[in-house]
Amino acid sequence: MFREQYTKFNQQVSPDKNLLQDTIDKAKKCEKQSNSKIYSFRKPLIILVSLCLCACLAMPVLAATVAPIYQLMYMVSPTIAQFFMPVQKSVEDNGIKVEVVSAYIHDNVAKIYITMQDLTSDRIDETTDLFDSYDINRPFDSSAHCAFVGYDKSTKTATFLITIEEQGGNTITEDKITFTVREFISHKTSSENVKIDLDLADYKTESEYQTQSPNGGGSSNENAALTEERKFLVPEPTIYPIMDNLNLSNIGFIDGKLHVQMQVTEKLTLDPHGYFYLMDENGNKVARDYNISYQTNRNGISITYDEFVFDVKKEDLQNYRLYGSFYVAGLNTKGNWQITFPLEQMN
């Protein structure tokens, strides 16, 4: 069969270890540089947006009649604002107005401010997240990302900064860009470093298990490769509710390791997620050895079971307490917001 022959052929094709390590090193370096770049850019922006909000409160009439971010940015700091070209193109759907406020090109980088305003209710807040539902279509080969930079409660407006970088390092030429958003999540809540009020000593026995093909997981332990069927706890009806759409659904030992199972619903709409860790008597955190997850479908509802596995001995279990940090959004708003606008070089 050709398929088998082609598979054997491909199994002889792999990246060198040196190439793989070099790529990982470069990626880490790039990640560090990129993070520090965003941090240094964001910090003055947060200050700037805060000042804008103060000015906005002082001049509500002005703020209501002009594009708030650009106008107020200019009032606060003309030296920064002068680099941005006003765009002020907007689209409205499902009671949400999306506006491209301003754009700025410098060499191979373009930065674009977008605002989202709820015209009818309070779906937009300071936790608004575009949830990777946005597309930035541009006519050149580039990488792009969109970051939340601020929220104005008085106008119910969230501001985002899109950064586009031309891949070849070439200067970005004037052209049109189309920005599209299909959904966003908001009203996120979190419970960080909360104690799970269960006595782990009650779960010392080996548990019944099932085998499933994992569809996700993570570990710092390279041996925990996700390439085969794995043992999972059998889910119980909720034994400890954590947050909306997050429940602790079982705890027990499998092959001498402690498994803590989290049931996750509405994963693709409200982004519920979190993690468990153990705390010993001296207040030291013990991270999971690895976590694996599988997905199932019950009565048309997709449920993910994420299992956190700890390398602790049964006889030591009374010395540990279970903790975790958890996050979930309260609202998912869908719509069709698409804006095409020109990207112009500053003269």
Next chain:
Amino acid sequence: MEQHSLHLYDCTEKVISFYSDMVYRLAFARTGTKHDADDVFQEVFLRYVKKKSLFNNEEHRKAWLIRVTINCSNNFWNSLWRKKTQELTTDIMFETEDSVNLYTELQKLPAKYREVIHLFYYEDMSLEEISLTLNRKNSTIRTQLTRARALLKEFMKEENYV
């Protein structure tokens, strides 16, 4: 072939390690040389780091990596510099004569056919999935696959067509 995936909030190192073979093999299928596949491999993961976005699910991340691998290979293939400086040679030492012969025949195919063959036969993607990933019409993918099979007829004797 790896059927399972990672957790969405895994670290970059883990993601690169996990998808390294997938990206490299697709890059090799598309470019045909180890040297070019090396360059495309690095470029894809640098773009991944720069993208910084969360993916809706693991399929979304995988599809993104496949799409970017194809894009990077296209850019590389089309670059004037490459056309002037690179010869179509491979440094990979295949273990069997069958593999050497298959490699030779694959290199005679247009690159577009090679990527469709790879996604269909190695990544086990359906015509619809390939169509969505490559942003080409389903009928185009079917035609390209049919033509590629015809050109690889010596290797396709026992193959059932879709």
